[in-house]
Amino acid sequence: MADPRREDLSAESDPVEAAAWFLAAQPGAVERTLGVHARREDGRCAGCGQLRQVWWPCVLVNIALRARLLRGRSGPVGFD
Numbered sequence: 001m002a003d004p005r006r007e008d009l010s011a012e013s014d015p016v017e018a019a020a021w022f023l024a025a026q027p028g029a030v031e032r033t034l035g036v037h038a039r040r041e042d043g044r045c046a047g048c049g050q051l052r053q054v055w056w057p058c059v060l061v062n063i064a065l066r067a068r069l070l071r072g073r074s075g076p077v078g079f080d
């Protein structure tokens with residue numbers, strides 16, 4: 001069985017994991033991110049396309065999906 005303290009340490013050292021935890025704690029942030037960073041017909045990200053052309057799913061979609069998993073596993077992060 002995984003040691004929860006070890007899991008917390010990996011969240012601090014992995015930027016994507018840390019961003020997912022941060023996003024999970026912001027009410028509505030996961031839904032807003034997934035809404036803005038939708039897949040365009042050409043296969044690129046609509047949200048990132050305003051800044052640069054990247055393929056969907058972009059890194060922000062992956063962070064938001066990870067945040068949704070974290071939130072689902074432990075309830076609303078930071079609000080319980």
Ligand SMILES: [Zn+2]
Pocket residue numbers: 037045046047048049058059060061
């Ligand atoms: Zn994007």
